[in-house]
Amino acid sequence: MSAITQRRNPPRRRGMCPGVLAPMEVGDGLLVRVRVPAGVLPAASAKRIAELGRRYGNGLVDLSHRGNLQLRGVAATDMAALIEELRALGYVSEDAESEAVRNVLTSPTAGLDGTAVLDVRPCALALDARLAADRDLHRLPPKFGWLVDGGGQATLFDSSTDVRFDAVAEAVDGPLFRVGLGGTFEGAVVLGHCRPDDLVELAAALARAFLELRQTLAEPPRRMAGLVKTLGVEALRERVAGLLTGPHPSHAAHGPLPSPASQEREFSSTQISSPPPPSGGGSGWGQTPPTRLVLGSHPQWLGVAFPFGRLDVDRLEALAALTHEIRITPWRALLLAAPQDGAAETATALGGILDHHDIRLKLTACSGVTGCDVGTTDTHADGLAIAGRAAGLLEAVRMVHVSGCAKGCAHPGAADVTLTAREGVYDVALNAAPGGTPWRSGLTPSEAVTAVADLSVEELFRVR
Numbered sequence: 025m026s027a028i029t030q031r032r033n034p035p036r037r038r039g040m041c042p043g044v045l046a047p048m049e050v051g052d053g054l055l056v057r058v059r060v061p062a063g064v065l066p067a068a069s070a071k072r073i074a075e076l077g078r079r080y081g082n083g084l085v086d087l088s089h090r091g092n093l094q095l096r097g098v099a100a101t102d103m104a105a106l107i108e109e110l111r112a113l114g115y116v117s118e119d120a121e122s123e124a125v126r127n128v129l130t131s132p133t134a135g136l137d138g139t140a141v142l143d144v145r146p147c148a149l150a151l152d153a154r155l156a157a158d159r160d161l162h163r164l165p166p167k168f169g170w171l172v173d174g175g176g177q178a179t180l181f182d183s184s185t186d187v188r189f190d191a192v193a194e195a196v197d198g199p200l201f202r203v204g205l206g207g208t209f210e211g212a213v214v215l216g217h218c219r220p221d222d223l224v225e226l227a228a229a230l231a232r233a234f235l236e237l238r239q240t241l242a243e244p245p246r247r248m249a250g251l252v253k254t255l256g257v258e259a260l261r262e263r264v265a266g267l268l269t270g271p272h273p274s275h276a277a278h279g280p281l282p283s284p285a286s287q288e289r290e291f292s293s294t295q296i297s298s299p300p301p302p303s304g305g306g307s308g309w310g311q312t313p314p315t316r317l318v319l320g321s322h323p324q325w326l327g328v329a330f331p332f333g334r335l336d337v338d339r340l341e342a343l344a345a346l347t348h349e350i351r352i353t354p355w356r357a358l359l360l361a362a363p364q365d366g367a368a369e370t371a372t373a374l375g376g377i378l379d380h381h382d383i384r385l386k387l388t389a390c391s392g393v394t395g396c397d398v399g400t401t402d403t404h405a406d407g408l409a410i411a412g413r414a415a416g417l418l419e420a421v422r423m424v425h426v427s428g429c430a431k432g433c434a435h436p437g438a439a440d441v442t443l444t445a446r447e448g449v450y451d452v453a454l455n456a457a458p459g460g461t462p463w464r465s466g467l468t469p470s471e472a473v474t475a476v477a478d479l480s481v482e483e484l485f486r487v488r
Contacts, residue, residue, distance in 0.1 A: 053097040070344035074337040087333040087356040121162035132353040136324040140176030141191035181209040186248035206249025233263040328376040329357040383418040389426040390434040399428035401445040413477035430459030
């Protein structure tokens, strides 16, 4: 089961950029986000989506950090037809309420990676279905997110979300999920552990507990981290335990609940002390960006990225012809499952990035003037110009960010070098977020590119 979320947009409003969940119209038209539950996109579906993007959009496709596809440039007059086509494919929910809460991020290598603790696709799909069907959960805030990670070579340890289920080393009776609240694997508050079979019911109880407890506060938080910070994890644990043991109208429709004895084991303090990291991915745990672990040729997949996570429908269609299934990752890359012979060469010819050392992976940019009504510079072109002239700097840093405005929609945090556009010029800041104190200000795009190209690594590090 799959779904999309449509941005239902009023007339354009200045000061808003792509990536914001509030209703709006982006610079190149309406933006349609195609949700891909469990990150699994059959090749036939990918080809059909490419056809629809060509017919109803401007042919551009973005890969989001939440593991979704985004079709750009859809005209308001074509939106209804596009939605009906996607609904016929099974990619649209029946109502906007269920659509808004189906934010489940899943290990993109699930079922492909033999080093993972377990294949989490069934759990992720079951959670997606429960979120769609259980109207009690439709009251969750639209950004409320879930994560189901099976471990292995490309874990989601650094992805921050509201509720995360991370598979950890197997217990005597099988693998367990470590349940974390509000953050990354290392930053989340640990609630306890649960069995895979109990994940969906526990998730539903957590959602209801969040909704009930937030209403007791004068200013109800919209994210789990805020609730835990205000009330503490014990209050949430007690409410969840009561929901799992007490009667609820939805229980009869969704199968048996865990027994009280199993709940005691799952939430006991001994189960949550010194939690281990997901197994099978030690080489990348907390050190190597997952993007670099999935790119290129692997025994079960071919990893392909594109500059700024942007490709077009022709490339998507061509990649789909190389495999039976595409996996969408939260690192703005695609995985081709069991690719055909010669797929790597074809993907490279299409402009794909297969080498994790490619310096273009160090660049982040929003749509800029080509896709946002706030943008005044061609952020993608300027970013690629930096790649062409500042290879040495890019090899030494973690990120160079080209932002179309001070909001920093593509990356709101700090980067080693940040270019913030305003009225056709850039302010360049070092070790700062968009809009930070500039190192150089009021530079034309060509002057900004030259300034970054002339910046030495030594000078950059002195500013830190």
